[in-house]
Amino acid sequence: MKIADALISPSAQQTVTSGIERFRADFPILNIKVDDKPLVYLDNAASSQMPQAVIDCLVRYQKTQHANIHRAVHYLSNLATQEYESARCKLQNFIGAREAREVIFTSGTTDSINLVMHGYGRKFIRNGDEIILSELEHHSNIVPWQMLAEEKGARIRVIPINDAGEILVEEYEKLFNSKTRFVGLTHVSNALGSISPIKHMIAIAHQHGVPVLIDGAQAAPHLKVNVQDLDCDFYTFSAHKMCGPTGVGILYGKADLLESMQPFKGGGDMISSVSFEKTTYNEIPYKFEAGTPPIAAAIGFGAAIDYLEQIGLGAIASYEHELLLYASEQIRIIPGVKIIGDCPHKVAVISFVIDGIHPHDVGTLLNQEGIAVRTGHHCAQPIMQRFNVAATSRASFSFYNTKKEIDALVAGIRSVQKVFA
Amino acid sequence: MNVKSIYQEVILDHNRKPRNYGSLSGPTHHATGHNPLCGDRIDLDVNILDGRIEEIAFRGESCAICKASSSMMTNAVKGKSREEAETLIQEFREMLMSREDKDLDHLGRLKVLAGIRDLPTRVKCAILPWHTLHAAMNSTGDATTEADDHSNKLVANNH
Structure with a gap:
């Protein structure tokens, strides 16, 4: 954009x-x-x-609404669950996602990328496969993929940039071959600020049948993002870079991709039934939200979205x-x-x-x-x-x-x- | 002394005219120090004869605080025995890590760097050359300041 x-x-x-x-x-x-x-x-x-509106929201939640979510039948648990799910809907609308279940609360962008690496990468990427990243990436969109590449015997290919800090799209196109399995791109460079033409780059990857993850940590606070218009497969950003609290972010993923993936973390809330013989996982997004999430922070994230949209x-x-x-x-x-x-x-x-x-x-x-x-x-x-x-x-x-x-x-x-x- | 005056009066002099800057041919001891937090990297050559630092030289790319500290350190330890140098390394570290106002006169000119302890993120820059000297004298080849600090990420031995 x-x-x-x-x-x-x-x-x-x-x-x-x-x-x-x-x-x-x-x-x-x-x-x-x-x-x-x-x-x-x-x-x-x-x-x-x-902003004060988000601080007030956190205080109000903590003073009058807090309990654990998705668990109990009592008043506070219902209220906290409603607030938490309402924050998810705000995020869904903010990025134009088709469905609320395509929005997973994570601890932030780094966590989201690791989720995709473990949930998608470890399941679908094999020995000899190639992953394309750009020279503009933050370490958090490099290191997880290197860990995966080392584990699987896969290879990282890097899109070069020019002296102005712009991605060389023609070089990017040349990197695709029959072994390319995944593309990870930053929407906006955190070090330089340059905006990459990701919509065009996503379309190129899709011509080769390759899914794309967009690191939107530096874009979501500053640019209007619509994930359906971009047609990205995954998009992620953190609350604390956009007037929200630390410790929460989201991963957007297309529903069919999220469903095909394996869970990243095991624990409570991400299951539908557990026995020592077999555990059945919960449906998305809960499959990827093991344990008690950062409830207050997620609700505060919703308040930050309200604040930004008001401007x-x-x-x-x-x-x-x-x-x-x-x-x-x-x-x-x-x-x-x-x-x-x-x-x-x-x-x-x-x-x-x-x-x-x-x-x-x-x-x-x-x-x-x-x-x-x-x-x-x-x-x-x-x-x-x-x-x-x-x-x-x-x-x-x-x-x-x-x-x-x-x-x-x-x-x-x-x-x-x-x-x- | 406030930070600006430390820069103006001490650091910049050594930054412009670092003492003992360069390399020794065939040093008996050598180590590299690296601080990825600010990209500081120094190489230290030392000639130790009969347990005494006869010659010392440093070079590298670093911020002004690291360079000044390196320059002043080489002046301070030249001619000293290994034991004396180790004691000075310890005392210099204590000066920057401790919050207490101790008598610093035994540190001579080095005490002007004491003000850097008010800049927690820059303490590493000042200490790096001293760790590198310790590494060189103990022939480990690498300097790490990681053990010193729990608030700042710092790896000083990867190269």
């Missing part, structure tokens, strides 16, 4: 842009000071902050794109600073390096100004190797950030350069 596709009417855009302070006010944490300096939180790709993903994408353009223009012209992955189709993430200054020193000195950025390899070491850097500094924006905060970042970068001058 291109940013342009997500653009909405100018009037709605106006509403978001002019009303940004109203949304900021929903986030209590944005008022804190760091060493007497106002917090400038630009580490949203690592984890976003939580509108289109409006969010549009405003964040404006922030990206503003920040890119300012940072690009600072002498000695280079943006890594400076391509047109991006979410609001800027990964940059400063000549002669290690990113960790940049992060430490920006922190002195109250500015929070991520520094390091961003759990994406292959990308760092591709660009021949050990690490970068990464500023990642959310709809609650402002141009004034970008000005603070730019001034911060210049002041770091002065310290080292």
